[in-house]
Amino acid sequence: MQVKTKNLQAVCPICNSISNRIHSSYKRSLLDVSWGNYQVCLKISTQKLFCSNSNCKRRIFTQRLPKIAAPWARRTERLNIQLTKVGLAQGGLPGSRLTQHLGITISRQTLLRLVMKMPPPSHSVPRVLGVDDWAYRKRHTYGTILVDLETRQPIELLSDRTANTLAEWLQEHPGVEIISRDRAKAYQEGASRGCPEAIQVADRFHLLQNLAQMLEVVLNQHRTLLKNVEDDTNNCPIVEDEKIVAQPIKLPPNPVKALKLAEVRREKRKEKYDQVWALHKKGHGGKAIAHHLGIGKSTVFRYLRSPKFPERKGRSDKGHGKVSPYKKYLLERWNSGFHDTQKLYAEIKEQGYEGSYVTLARYTHRLREAQGLKPREKTSKPLPLVFEPKKSLMTVRQAVWLILRHSINQNKAETEAIELLKKQHPDLNTGISLAIDFADLVRRKQPDLLAKWLEKAESSAIRAITGFATKLKDDLDAVRNGITYEWSNGQVEGQVNRLKMLKRQMYGRASHELLKKRFLCPV
Numbered sequence: 001m002q003v004k005t006k007n008l009q010a011v012c013p014i015c016n017s018i019s020n021r022i023h024s025s026y027k028r029s030l031l032d033v034s035w036g037n038y039q040v041c042l043k044i045s046t047q048k049l050f051c052s053n054s055n056c057k058r059r060i061f062t063q064r065l066p067k068i069a070a071p072w073a074r075r076t077e078r079l080n081i082q083l084t085k086v087g088l089a090q091g092g093l094p095g096s097r098l099t100q101h102l103g104i105t106i107s108r109q110t111l112l113r114l115v116m117k118m119p120p121p122s123h124s125v126p127r128v129l130g131v132d133d134w135a136y137r138k139r140h141t142y143g144t145i146l147v148d149l150e151t152r153q154p155i156e157l158l159s160d161r162t163a164n165t166l167a168e169w170l171q172e173h174p175g176v177e178i179i180s181r182d183r184a185k186a187y188q189e190g191a192s193r194g195c196p197e198a199i200q201v202a203d204r205f206h207l208l209q210n211l212a213q214m215l216e217v218v219l220n221q222h223r224t225l226l227k228n229v230e231d232d233t234n235n236c237p238i239v240e241d242e243k244i245v246a247q248p249i250k251l252p253p254n255p256v257k258a259l260k261l262a263e264v265r266r267e268k269r270k271e272k273y274d275q276v277w278a279l280h281k282k283g284h285g286g287k288a289i290a291h292h293l294g295i296g297k298s299t300v301f302r303y304l305r306s307p308k309f310p311e312r313k314g315r316s317d318k319g320h321g322k323v324s325p326y327k328k329y330l331l332e333r334w335n336s337g338f339h340d341t342q343k344l345y346a347e348i349k350e351q352g353y354e355g356s357y358v359t360l361a362r363y364t365h366r367l368r369e370a371q372g373l374k375p376r377e378k379t380s381k382p383l384p385l386v387f388e389p390k391k392s393l394m395t396v397r398q399a400v401w402l403i404l405r406h407s408i409n410q411n412k413a414e415t416e417a418i419e420l421l422k423k424q425h426p427d428l429n430t431g432i433s434l435a436i437d438f439a440d441l442v443r444r445k446q447p448d449l450l451a452k453w454l455e456k457a458e459s460s461a462i463r464a465i466t467g468f469a470t471k472l473k474d475d476l477d478a479v480r481n482g483i484t485y486e487w488s489n490g491q492v493e494g495q496v497n498r499l500k501m502l503k504r505q506m507y508g509r510a511s512h513e514l515l516k517k518r519f520l521c522p523v
Contacts, residue, residue, distance in 0.1 A: 001032075001040060001041065001042050001043065002043045002045070003042050003043065003044045003045070004044070004045040004046075005044070005045070005046045005047070005063060005065075007063075008020055008022065008047070009049075010047070010049055010061070010063040010064065011064070012051045012052075012053065012056060012058060012061050013058070013061055013064060013071075014051070014056050014057060014058040014061070015051065015053045015055075015056040015058075017051065017052050017053040017056065018052070019049045019050060019051055019052040020049070021049055021050040021052060022047050022048070022049055022050075023047070023048040023049055023050050023060050024047070024048045025045060025046070025047055025048070026045075026046050026047060026048050026062050026063070027043065027044065027045050027046075028042075028043075028044045028046065028065075028069075029041055029042070029043055029044075029074070030042045030044060030068070030069050030073070030074065030075060030076050031074060031075045031076065031079055031104070032075075032076045032078070032079055033076070033078055033079050033082055034102050034103030034104055035103075036103065037101075037102070037103045038103050039103045039104060039105070040103075042076070044065070044068075046062065046063045046065070047062075047063050048060055048061070048062050048063070049061060049062075049063065079104075080114060083095075083099065083104070083106060083110075083111060083114055084114045084115060084117075084118060085523055086098060086099060086111065087111035087112060087114055087115040088115055088118075088517075088518055088521055088523045089523045090505075091108075091111075091112075091502075091505055091506050091510075091518070092108030092109065092111050092112045092506070093108045094505070095108065095111045096108040096111060099111075112514065115514065115517050115518065115521075116513065116514065116517060118517060118521050120517075120520065120521070121520055121521055121522065123148065123153065123155040125173045125174070125175040125176065126148035126149070126150065126151070126155060126176060127150060127175070127176070127177050127178065128148070128149040128150050128176075128177065128178045128180065128487055129146060129147070129148065129149065129176045129178070129179050129180070129198075130146070130147040130148075130149045130180045130181075130487075130489050130491060130492035131144065131145075131146060131166065131179060131180065131181040131182075131187050131191070131489075131492070132144070132145055132147075132181070132182060132203075132489055132492040132493065132496060133145070133161045133182075133184070134157075134496050134499055134500075136503070136512070136515075137508070139297075142160065142161045143157060143158055143159055143160060143161060143512070144157075144158035144160065144161045144165065144166060144187075145157055145158075145492060145495060145496060145499065146158070146169070147491055147492045147495050149180060149487055149491055149492075152491050154495050154519060154520055155520070156169065156520075157499075157512070157515065157516045157519055157520065159512050161184070161186055161187075162186055162190070163185075163186045163187070163189040163190035163193065164190070165190070166186070166187060166190030166191065166194060167189075167190040167191075167193040167194035168194065169194065170190070170191065170193075170194025170195040170198075171194050171195075174195070176195050176198050177198055177199065178198060178199045178201060178485070178487060179191045179195065179198050179199070179200050179201065180201045180203060180482075180487045180488060180489050180492070181200065181201070181202070181203065181478070181489070182202070182203050182206040182489065183202050183203075183206055183207075183210065183471070183475055183478070183479075188200070188475060188478070199481055199485075200477065200478040200481060201478060201481045201482050201485050201487050201488075202475060202478040202479045202481065202482035203482060203488050203489035204442055204482050204483070204488050205488065205489065205490065205493070206489070207442055207479065207482060207483075208404065208439060208442060210468065210471075211404065211435055211438055211439060211468070212400050212401070212404055213305075214435070214464050214465060214467075214468040215400050215403065215404070215431060215432070215435045216396055216397065216400050217305050217306055217464040218427065218428070218431035218462060218464050218465070219396045219399055219400065219428070219431075220306055220308075220310045220311075220396055221306065221307065221308045221310075221427070222424065222425050222427065222428055223310070223311045223396060224311070225421075225424040225425060225428065226394045226395070226396065226399060226421070227394070228424060229394050229399075229417060229420050229421050229424065230394035232420060266311075266312075269309075269312075270309050272293060272295060272299075272303075273303050273309050273310075275293055276289055276293065276300055276303045276304065277303070277304070279292065279293075280304055286300045286301050286304065305464065307463050321355070321359065322353065322354060322355030322359060323353075323355060323359060323360060323363050326348045326351065326353055327363075329347075329348065329351070330344060330348070330363070330364075331367075331386060331387060333347075334364070334367055334386060335385045335386060339364070339368075339378075341357075341360060341361050341364045342357075344360065344364065345357050345360050348360070367386050370386050371383045371384060371386060394417070399421065402414055402417065402418065403418055403421075403432055403435060403436060404435065404436075404439050406443065407440075418432065427461075427462055430460050430462060430465070431460075431462055431464075431465060434453070434456060434457055434460065434465060437449075437453055437456075438453055441453065441483065442482075442483055445483055445484060446483070447480045447483040447484045450479070450480060450483065454469050454472065454473060457469035458470075498519070499515070499519055502515060502518050502519055503515060
């Protein structure tokens, strides 16, 4: 497209004097926004002029196009804005692929350069600040995210999560009145040093998360007792409302060789557990112990949280086999009087069943036993209906969230399971009761009950509970404010999820500055 400037005078870029003395003509080629799927190139004809100021260093200058393109630019300003938006939304390589469908050819490096040239957005100092950490590389490198909780906008992305960095930022931006944070020591110290007059609020989600971790340690010490509760909960009656429960098949015991191998592995884990505690009592730190024994740091800290050796967790998918997705269909067919296992196998095979015929035959054998039929027995008399009872697993983690679930969301069976769990051991009764009381006072915002709860927790003989109470007392003001005030880090956690999406979109290779630009700048 051919374009020509009409104005025959221009302003010198050095001395700002106006000149109309034309030296010669000058042509520029500028890429513009595409028209449909067609690339548009502007062929602009403009002038070179003599500067009318004899004292100016520039004798000849080119007419500028300030609203169209920057000097020496090869693209119009509106195209640069469009490409910058694409880079912010999609990143380098995905954005480059997208622009090809828009009629523009541009490399991923150019898109990222346009993003990096964007000026940082300006934000006023927030009155209510949310602080949390984010993982640039999990368990290795962390940063800090700052969010204005009133406007729900991220305002800064710090390169680490140390107290000094947070304190420096708060000192450079005075005026913060409330700081919502998790209970990390670094953020507690940084907020106290950087803005001592601000009210610190402990996030309620992190309070309940720490409570769940404490309760998990207590339950881990009595893991074998959970099996008793699971068996009692799943002990359904044989006949219920003229229906018969299909009882589970009695599996043969594990081979002796497998049992011996499991016992050897348990002894090795027990030996590592004893070594961890022996080194810990000598004053060695968790990282040093992990390096010396050749195990993970998380394993060391998990062992140190448990005064007794923690047994291995059971499988969460116990009782779920390849027939499980088709049980509803099979029961409907069986209760309608269709008892041919081979034809049932062919029917569910068409629906995607990948198991064997023998597996299905074991299940139909259970159904026959529940109805009192012998193998291959046929009868014309009406048979009672069969249904599959719901089996509830009682792993440590499932028990924790069952206990901490709000009482209005619990049914009668779950309430009975909790009461049954309390009766298994005095420590379980104490731990569960204290955990439920703390969760209730947090949900109902009753800070007046906190001091009484701390007294009960400190008087208990359970190490995990007394340790949890001690850490609460170290940050007592923030904990009390977290129960009292409405502010929490929910919005910050949402921004962290968005940041994770941007980081993974660039395969974890983006620098801190590029992440910061894409995260903070609006699209």
